[in-house]
Amino acid sequence: SQQGEEDPQALSIQEGENATMNCSYKTSINNLQWYRQNSGRGLVHLILIRSNEREKHSGRLRVTLDTSKKSSSLLITASRAADTASYFCATVFLGNTDKLIFGTGTRLQVFP
């Protein structure tokens, strides 16, 4: 079974609003990554947060990690129509190989 579960499964907002997506996982991790997927094809890496980090920023993206709750959140501020995509969290297990285990994804729709 997949390591990560994300909620909501789908999110619809207006341009300019903030979008928050959550990811929960089951076992200890080395790091957690967020990816974006357009049109069901290739994924693009957005941001990585290590297990000893609590928050990270990249442009309009803010990621938090709470290892005690085994959860992470991705915040996209001031959303744009071009942010419409599916967003996946992916974890690398502590002590495991570097393979990523992906969550179920959140489909974000931003209306202009």
Add this chain to the structure above:
Amino acid sequence: GAGVSQSPSNKVTEKGKDVELRCDPISGHTALYWYRQSLGQGLEFLIYFQGNSAPDKSGLPSDRFSAERTGGSVSTLTIQRTQQEDSAVYLCASSPGGIEQFFGPGTRLTVL
């Protein structure tokens, strides 16, 4: 420089036939991954190659699936005696060292 490329982009085959999917990783990347994504679902890990080490095949769903990586570069995923449930997008990714993964555009496989 070129990114990860995959061929073919689309493949339609009849049940029972064998198919080969190809992945050309980014030059110099030591790690290569195969994933499968069914319609509207997250990514399912299939197999992972790292340098000259034995591949991690723990995600292959059955013995009909196999993959090889020749010369530490190009990889081929082979599905024998295809079934309708094999229909999915097959994604390949490469990485220079186990952190960020760079994804190809995927091969959409349809088994009739």
